[in-house]
Amino acid sequence: MYDVNGFVENMDSNNKKVAIHVLKRFDDRIKDCNFIQLENLIVEAKPKSRRDITTICYVLSQYAKWLKDEDLYQMIKSINRKAIWTKSKKNVSKKFISYEEMENVIHDIGVYEDLNGLSYQTLIRCIYEGIYNDTLSVIENLRASSIHGNKVTLFDSEKEYDIEVSNELIDNMIELSKIDFWEKRNRWGVYQREIVGRHKDSVFKFETTANFDEKFTYGFYARIRNITKEYFEYTVTPLNIFISGIMHRIKVRLEAEDITLEEAFAYNSKNSHIKNIIREELDKCHYGIDVKRFRENVSDYLDNF
Numbered sequence: 001m002y003d004v005n006g007f008v009e010n011m012d013s014n015n016k017k018v019a020i021h022v023l024k025r026f027d028d029r030i031k032d033c034n035f036i037q038l039e040n041l042i043v044e045a046k047p048k049s050r051r052d053i054t055t056i057c058y059v060l061s062q063y064a065k066w067l068k069d070e071d072l073y074q075m076i077k078s079i080n081r082k083a084i085w086t087k088s089k090k091n092v093s094k095k096f097i098s099y100e101e102m103e104n105v106i107h108d109i110g111v112y113e114d115l116n117g118l119s120y121q122t123l124i125r126c127i128y129e130g131i132y133n134d135t136l137s138v139i140e141n142l143r144a145s146s147i148h149g150n151k152v153t154l155f156d157s158e159k160e161y162d163i164e165v166s167n168e169l170i171d172n173m174i175e176l177s178k179i180d181f182w183e184k185r186n187r188w189g190v191y192q193r194e195i196v197g198r199h200k201d202s203v204f205k206f207e208t209t210a211n212f213d214e215k216f217t218y219g220f221y222a223r224i225r226n227i228t229k230e231y232f233e234y235t236v237t238p239l240n241i242f243i244s245g246i247m248h249r250i251k252v253r254l255e256a257e258d259i260t261l262e263e264a265f266a267y268n269s270k271n272s273h274i275k276n277i278i279r280e281e282l283d284k285c286h287y288g289i290d291v292k293r294f295r296e297n298v299s300d301y302l303d304n305f
Helices: 004-009 013-023 035-044 050-067 070-077 081-091 099-112 117-128 167-177 212-231 238-255 272-284 291-304
Strands: 151-155 160-164 181-186 189-194
Touching: 004 013, 004 050, 013 050, 035 050, 035 070, 035 081, 050 070, 050 081, 050 291, 099 117, 099 212, 099 238, 117 167, 117 212, 117 238, 212 238, 238 272, 238 291, 272 291
Parallel strands: none
Antiparallel strands: 151 160, 181 189
């Protein structure tokens, strides 16, 4: 692509990174392309969402403006992002999980994981039902004595709050908090290693207290990787498991009022009642994200749910 460096150098540091990321996906073909070729180039850039397409179009339009290439600028501005996404979506892997997939995973873990199955089941169900934060501290601090009926008090470094979860998860957490060993297999059979947590009644424990924060974080992600590698056909992150659970709960509330996800997450929807439903479900699990941003993050993946 011609004279990219001059364009990038005139941008602030944050936009500079975005511009470099976008422009490296294109080459000199954009210089003399027609409208159809431009659309194909954007599809070939493998955007992962309509938001990604918007970013691509914005950077390219600013670049065309900087070049004083009015024809290219007008072509980019007339791009139909929805049409581009329709073409691109078939090449995008699933990002979230449906309720049915979640239940199947829980079931299959119970059937096929003869070692530590309860721990795996409880971990993934915790995240799906809303026990999650960026630092993982709410899971690290999870303990049986914090359970009250069908609610559990969660603790992170800044606050504590209650969250309501299923009776099945409550039972699993209480049972798991009483287990102080991790099962392993060697050539002679199965053996047990002692595990400890932050507290005597911690739900999740590991084999050592040395460098506990690092051990916990590593162990948490290792267990999630084991689950997703074995029981999912695609990679799903802990955050996206958490979001999938939120979306399921939103979907249940919407269906009770005969509202579809497509209606609720339509572009530029102004329905305040629907917005309140989404906001309430985000607040219940203390996910501090703006409703508009949340909609943008999930709207291209509604068929996942």
